[in-house]
Structure formats: structure tokens, C-alpha cells
Amino acid sequence: MKRIAEGIYLLESCGFVNAYLLEGTQDMTLVDAGPAKTADALLDELKDNGFSFKDVQRAVITHAHADHCGALTALMAKHRFKVYAHPKDIPALTGKAPRAPGGLKSFCMGFFHEPLQPWEPIDVALPVEPGQPVRGLPQWQILHLxxxxxGSLGLYHPTRQVLLCGDALSNRGGRLHLPAQSYLKDAAAARSTLESLAKMDCDVLAxxxxxxxxGGAFRFIGKLLQS
Ligand SMILES: [Zn+2]
Ligand SMILES: [Zn+2]
Structure with missing residues (x-):
């Protein structure tokens, strides 16, 4: 576990995926949960760092892909918490719509990736959209990305200038990237999302x-916009 700022932690037990823990005054929030296969590792990570999983009262899911939400079912079997997601990604999260991003290429990728990352849809998720503060996260703004x-979501803490952006951007090989073409549901929307993120005061990008x-993450986002 890595401390990002006061009450904001990076969870490092989810393999190649980042999940985050937000510590509130009353309880805690997960941002993403990692894939199904690392659910136990996430529980161990919380425990090893002195956190009680029972204090997790909600998870905000940045988007309904197996690597970010696959662990939910296993985690909720141990202790029930609320799950929030954007309304457009809730059908995939709850098994009422296909989980692959769409298109033949994505379908094929989903075909090969899903067996590696099996997950069970969850039964219910609560909708959250920009302008609606999530209970327990009064300082965080919800962004639609x-x-x-x-229905990709981000979370932004204006005072600490910390942005959790899900897969809207990824940091690979020392460079910031938009998602690969084959992982884009809508390339034009991804570009608009990048433009809106480049206007934000973002010091730490997660x-x-x-x-x-x-430290000055906005510069990296601006550079990507100009590339
Ligand atoms: Zn994704
Ligand atoms: Zn991902």
C-alpha cells in the first residue's frame, strides 16, 4: 500500500491493476476492486496495513471491466458494501449487458481475456453522476470520462489536486497514454475526455x-493532448 496524500492510498495487491482506498472520518471507500483472482490479496493488504475490511462501506467502480470490478462478488461475500457506478456501465456490471467493449476486435479480445479473468456480475449497483456527491466522500467530485x-468515471479531490482517472488514461513505459484503440468504445469521446482533463488542476494523477x-501531473496530460 502506498500513501498518496492524507486519507488516499494506492492498493498494490491487484496485479497489473491499481485500486485505491479513501479513508473518511466514519468509514472507507474502495475505488475499484481489482480482478477476481486478487480479492484475497486485497483483503490481506488491508489487514497488513492495519485497516479493517468491515470499515469499507462502499466501492466506486470506474468502469465495468473485469480487471477493475471482478473482485466485487468475492469481496461482498465476506462483507456487504454499496457499489456505485455510472448508469451507462451499470448494465454490464450487473450482467444485464455484454461486458466486452463492443466491435468484433473487442469481442475477440473479450473472448480471450474473460477466461483469464472470470468474474460474476453483482446483483445491484447504485448510479452516480457528476454533480452528485457520494455519501461518505464529501470532498470528492465525480467526473464522467x-x-x-x-460510463467511465473518475474522482477528483480539488483541495489535494488528486485525480483518480480509471482507464481514461494509463501510465505505461514512463509515458501517459490514451487507451489502446482496441480498448476504445468511442475514440472521439476519449479525445474530449482528454481535453477536459487537461483543463484541470491536477498535481497527482492516479x-x-x-x-x-x-507533482504537476497536469503537464503530462497537456503533453499527451498536444501529441
Ligand atoms: Zn478498462
Ligand atoms: Zn483496466
Missing amino acids: PGHTE CGHGPLIR
Whole structure:
């Protein structure tokens, strides 16, 4: 576990995926849960760092891909918490719509990836959209970041200038990237999302994959926009 700022932690037990823990005054929130196969490792990580999993009262899911939400069913079997997601990704999260991003190429990728990352849809998720504060997260703004999926979400803490952007951007090989073409539900929307993120005061950027970018992260986002 890595401390990002006061009450904001990177969870490092989810393999190639980043999940985050937000510590509130009353309880805690997960941002993403990692794939199904690392659910136990996430529980161990919380325990090893002195956190009680029972204090997790909710999870905000940045988007309905197996690597970010696959662990939910296993985690909720141990202790029930609320799950929030954007309305456009809730059908995939709850098994009422296909989980692959769409298109033949994505379908094929889903075909090969799903067996590696099996997961059970959850029974219910609560909708959250920009302008609606999530209970327990009064300082966080919810952002809609469509492109990678229609209902991709981000969370932004304006005072600490920390942005959790899910897979809207990823930090690979020391460079910031938009999602690969084959992982884009809507390329034009992804570009608009990038433009809106480039206008934000972002000091720390915490992506769904890859290392944190600390200190003036807005510069990296601006550079990607100009590339
Ligand atoms: Zn994704
Ligand atoms: Zn991902």
C-alpha cells in the first residue's frame, strides 16, 4: 500500500491493476476492486496495513471491466458494501449487458481475456453522476470520462489536486497514454475526455494501470493532448 496524500492510498495487491482506498472520518471507500483472482490479496493488504475490511462501506467502480470490478462478488461475500457506478456501465456490471467493449476486435479480445479473468456480475449497483456527491466522500467530485467505456468515471479531490482517472488514461513505459484503440468504445469521446482533463488542476494523477504521476501531473496530460 502506498500513501498518496492524507486519507488516499494506492492498493498494490491487484496485479497489473491499481485500486485505491479513501479513508473518511466514519468509514472507507474502495475505488475499484481489482480482478477476481486478487480479492484475497486485497483483503490481506488491508489487514497488513492495519485497516479493517468491515470499515469499507462502499466501492466506486470506474468502469465495468473485469480487471477493475471482478473482485466485487468475492469481496461482498465476506462483507456487504454499496457499489456505485455510472448508469451507462451499470448494465454490464450487473450482467444485464455484454461486458466486452463492443466491435468484433473487442469481442475477440473479450473472448480471450474473460477466461483469464472470470468474474460474476453483482446483483445491484447504485448510479452516480457528476454533480452528485457520494455519501461518505464529501470532498470528492465525480467526473464522467467516457471513451474507454460509455460510463467511465473518475474522482477528483480539488483541495489535494488528486485525480483518480480509471482507464481514461494509463501510465505505461514512463509515458501517459490514451487507451489502446482496441480498448476504445468511442475514440472521439476519449479525445474530449482528454481535453477536459487537461483543463484541470491536477498535481497527482492516479491511473487504473501504471505508476502514479506526482507533482504537476497536469503537464503530462497537456503533453499527451498536444501529441
Ligand atoms: Zn478498462
Ligand atoms: Zn483496466
